[in-house]
Amino acid sequence: MTNYHSLSKVMLILMLSFLALSCTNQAQEQSQEDYIEDTTAVVEEVMSEEEQEQALIDGMTKWFYSKTEDDLTHDITSISATIVSKNECRFDSYGNTARMVMTLTYSTLYLSTPSTSVLLSFDDGKTDMCRYAEDFSSGFRVVFDNGDVDDRWTLINNTPKRDAIFMFMPSKVKPFLAKLRSSKTCRIQVNLEHVGMTTFDFNIGGLKWDFDQESSEESAPVAEDGVGETAPAE
Numbered sequence: 001m002t003n004y005h006s007l008s009k010v011m012l013i014l015m016l017s018f019l020a021l022s023c024t025n026q027a028q029e030q031s032q033e034d035y036i037e038d039t040t041a042v043v044e045e046v047m048s049e050e051e052q053e054q055a056l057i058d059g060m061t062k063w064f065y066s067k068t069e070d071d072l073t074h075d076i077t078s079i080s081a082t083i084v085s086k087n088e089c090r091f092d093s094y095g096n097t098a099r100m101v102m103t104l105t106y107s108t109l110y111l112s113t114p115s116t117s118v119l120l121s122f123d124d125g126k127t128d129m130c131r132y133a134e135d136f137s138s139g140f141r142v143v144f145d146n147g148d149v150d151d152r153w154t155l156i157n158n159t160p161k162r163d164a165i166f167m168f169m170p171s172k173v174k175p176f177l178a179k180l181r182s183s184k185t186c187r188i189q190v191n192l193e194h195v196g197m198t199t200f201d202f203n204i205g206g207l208k209w210d211f212d213q214e215s216s217e218e219s220a221p222v223a224e225d226g227v228g229e230t231a232p233a234e
Contacts, residue, residue, distance in 0.1 A: 060084040078107035085200035091130045098124035100200035106211040110168035121164035131162045133191040140190045144183040180207050
């Protein structure tokens with residue numbers, strides 16, 4: 001399962017690096033450790049804690065690519081694209097909120113041949129209490145680019161803790177990917193425990209994901225752009 005907080009740390013380091021390049025010319029003569037420390041100080045001076053948090057959220061609401069490698073052979077074992085919803089919902093009476101996290105992963109995790117799976121999980125801070133409703137046979141519904149409601153995504157797999165749902169069968173994943181590639185926005189509605197039907201909004205434009213198609217490896221986003229880079233907008 002994708003760890004949104006780990007990705008947030010990566011995004012923060014990237015953002016800090018760009019700020020440092022614009023604020024100082026001495027970074028080239030420093031060690032990497034000193035460079036990060038000095039950059040952090042610059043950000044703390046020019047951005048409040050709330051502004052830093054919002055900057056991380058803004059960065060994560062665009063597609064973010066990553067990969068994992070075999071620690072022995074260094075072969076790429078999986079490639080992922082992750083994006084976080086623009087909005088958040090309150091899921092309990094204490095005011096705790098959560099955002100939905102959509103993750104595409106190309107690997108052999110579920111099938112013997114490499115394929116793409118789709119995971120819909122939550123980032124709810126440190127509570128880990130946002131849950132899907134116990135009866136989730138209805139799956140989820142989606143509206144792409146203000147079109148009609150698409151309710152084909154039923155009988156979706158649910159994790160034992162009900163904190164994520166996923167699909168990996170090509171018959172469901174491929175039409176979903178086709179919609180993601182051709183759309184700029186989508187609204188995903190799910191049934192949450194203690195809340196009911198809740199809708200999360202995503203800006204999905206610019207997805208670079210050519211896996212499960214012919215010549216997919218030639219245009220893989222991570223192979224060209226590297227780990228943790230955001231693909232350029234179209």
